[in-house]
Amino acid sequence: MPDLTIGKGSCLCGAVRVSAKTMSKKAHACHCSMCQKWAGGSLMMVDCGINVSFQNKENVAVYNSSEWAERGFCKQCGSHLFYRLKEQNRYFVPVGIFDGVEQFIFDHQIFIDEKPEYYSFANETQNMTGAEVFAMSAAATES
Numbered sequence: 004m005p006d007l008t009i010g011k012g013s014c015l016c017g018a019v020r021v022s023a024k025t026m027s028k029k030a031h032a033c034h035c036s037m038c039q040k041w042a043g044g045s046l047m048m049v050d051c052g053i054n055v056s057f058q059n060k061e062n063v064a065v066y067n068s069s070e071w072a073e074r075g076f077c078k079q080c081g082s083h084l085f086y087r088l089k090e091q092n093r094y095f096v097p098v099g100i101f102d103g104v105e106q107f108i109f110d111h112q113i114f115i116d117e118k119p120e121y122y123s124f125a126n127e128t129q130n131m132t133g134a135e136v137f138a139m140s141a142a143a144t145e146s
């Protein structure tokens with residue numbers, strides 16, 4: 004099964020459409036405290052790389068959530084549209100806004116050390132702590 008696909012989707016109200024040219028099929032859940040606040044629970048996302056475009060950008064609001072990342076959402080309906088790593092211009096898009104979500108594979112969970120006790124997913128995934136995630140992205144930028 005190919006690892007990459009083309010993704011198209013939209014927010015809840017349809018004001019913003021997203022298209023990703025080369026995105027991963029592997030979805031992940033982030034359990035970090037910021038995603039918990041932002042999404043109301045863990046946030047399921049898919050790595051869409053840098054080839055992502057949004058239609059009707061005037062409806063996209065951006066929240067500068069940290070030194071390294073920002074989070075976009077629809078001004079009309081509040082749907083979460085992306086988490087973007089600023090330096091790499093790399094987009095992670097919530098899985099649920101794409102059409103045809105059946106093609107995705109729930110592959111890994113990050114910030115597992117920040118996951119609250121009240122839930123856990125039954126899927127067998129690779130799990131990483133926040134420290135492991137930061138170590139991995141530091142290694143990626145060095146190479």
Ligand SMILES: [Zn+2]
Pocket residue numbers: 014015016017018019077078079080081082
């Ligand atoms: Zn919307």
Ligand SMILES: [Zn+2]
Pocket residue numbers: 033034035036037038039046114
């Ligand atoms: Zn997170």
